[in-house]
Amino acid sequence: MREDIHATVEIVGPEGVPLSFPRATLAERFVAFALDLVILVSSASLVLLLFLLAGLGVGSLAVVGVGLVFMFLIRHFYFIAFETHWHGSTPGKRLMNLRVVARDGAGLGTDAVVARNLMRDLEIFVPLAIVANPEQVFGPGPWWLLAPTVIWLSVMALMPLLSRDRSRLGDLVGGTRVVRIPIAELPPDEAARSSQPRQSRRADTLAFSVAQLSFYGERELETLAELMRKADQGKATDDDLRVVAQTIADKVGFDGPLPARRPARFLRAFYKAQRAHLERELLFGKRKASKFDEG
Amino acid sequence: MEPRSVAFRREREGQWFELELLVDKALRGGLRSLEPAELHRLPILYRVALSSLSVARRTAMDRALLSYLEALAARAYLAVYGARRSTRGALRRTLFATFPQRVRALLPELVLATGLVALGTIVAVALMASEPGWYDAFVDPALAGGRDPHASTETLRAALYGGGEQGEGLAFFASFLFVHNAGIGLLCFSLGFAAGIPTALLLFTNGLMLGAFIQLYAERGLLFELGGWLLPHGIPEIGAVILCGAAGLHLGRAVLLPGRRTVRSALAWAGRRGSTVVLGSILLFAIAGLVEGIFRQAVTDDLVRYALAAFNLAWFVPWLALAGRSEGAS
DSSP: OOOOTTOEEEEEOTTSOEEEEEBOOHHHHHHHHHHHHHHHHHHHHHHHHHHHHHHHHHTOHHHHHHHHHHHHHHHHHHHHHHHHHTTSOOHHHHHTTEEEEETTSSOOOHHHHHHHHHHHIIIIIHHHHHHHOHHHHHOSOOHHHHHHHHHHHHHHHTHHHHSTTOOOHHHHHHTEEEEEOOOOOOOOOGGGSOSSOTTOOSOOOOOOOHHHHTSOOHHHHHHHHHHHHHHHTTOSOHHHHHHHHHHHHHHHTOOSSHHHHOHHHHHHHHHHHHHHHHHHHHHTTOOOOSTTOOO | OOOHHHHHHHHHHHHHHHHHHHHHHHHHHOGGGSOHHHHHHHHHHHHHHHHHHHHHHHHOOOHHHHHHHHHHHHHHHHHHHSSOOOOTTHHHHIIIIIHHHHHHHTHHHHHHHHHHHHHHHHHHHHHHHHOGGGHHHHSOHHHHTTOSTTSOHHHHHHHHSOOSOOTHHHHHHHHHHHHHHHHHHHHHHHGGGTTTHHHHHHHHHHHHHHHHHHHHHHHTTOHHHHHHHHHHHHHHHHHHHHHHHHHHHHHHHHHHOOTTSOHHHHHHHHHHHHHHHHHHHHHHHHHHHHIIIIIHHHOOOHHHHHHHHHHHHHHHHHHHHHTTSSSOOO
């Protein structure tokens, strides 16, 4: 099954501004869970081993009993303790850059964390125990009781695959979502730089008429910005720019030798003028998505 | 002529970058890693970023800028609202206000859960009275430990006084009981997701087991002695099972009858309320385990046992019924 890796989760915070987070993919969540499981199982076994040895050393069964309680606490409170104290992440989630957030946008409360992790037992550990040893879990039950139980348990365990937004059972019961922490990177603004060479004192003006600027829309503007960013990084040659500059000049009816002679300068000037024009139009509530958008 | 968004960005960039640094720090080391001055700046800069984002969404034609602001605001949200910070006295408030309040809010489910246990008890008593062979169907032989209708009255009586575990064994027994019973309690809650049916079954079968024991001992005229054995730990333990069961039934109700809400929001609501109840119940299971494993094995006097039962009743009921009434519901 293919999963949309660009799916987003929208959360409206207390300020009322909708925020969009990249949704954690099932693969990421699985890796995070596997890491946590390794830590959980190894620490629980270590604790049990230590207490067993200590109990044998002292010759006291009581010490083993304390170890038993510790195991219970680790098994049920590993996720709860980390998610409440580490702002909705566990060691595994932290490694994968994942966070648990409350669906309603309020802060992630302890009750939500507890609820989502209480269900984990039923989703993972009970099915595992059944697969490992069905006799012990069910005992001698009749088939008409076993069949629905197995079906129902598998539906619960497979909930992340079945639910529309890839929520597991615990997320439904806790009212939570798992998101990836987005990366914030701000490239230099292409329109903030002058289209003139550095030494030049000439004003940065190439005049375009409103008619010339009414041809393209937001999509073409964005494509142009990407091209210029590529040129800055040296990933686009002057020839590439020349082709684009010539095409634009032809389309909007711009006469003169500039597009062919100094394509970079022409494109930058056009980008600035085009963006200023579209933003001005936007102030009047007119949006032009692309050149096919008649507004 | 310069696009408006260029000036917009130039004027605010500094604050965005300042926020970026704070957020990086907070996401790495938590809010605790921030200096007091930074902690003061964070929410202010977060709101600046939100307002920049709202403006940019409506006016900016620069997608790089927009996606930067989207990501920055989302990161800042995680840093600011990642977790509800616990305030002073959170544990005290949870134990003595939130937990009892949420228990009381589950009243209909509590009645139903209690009714299911009682029904199981009555059914077992009635069936056992007519045919003692039913006992084996209700009680797992592994848990019965030789206490069955074929055992002599003396054996049954001996099982009530000194289960054989002495000294060191008691603490182990107590922790084993706690782990076993708390595990059942947790299952009672999570199984409630399937429309509450498995939870109802679990409550009913627990009642069956209880009824079978009662009838087994009642037949031999040992009911009073059984009471002394059962009640001191039974009050917190059966109470905790009923509480977890009620929380599970509440989940089931959210699935079946979400009312005006969507199933999704009803489930989240029920899950969050129920989880507090389950958390409190784990404490009750721990108390019950201590009483059952240590006190009951060490004290064999019926009257002292009844005294402890009365004591347990005296804190258990008022705690759940009265605590936190004066504080606002949460």
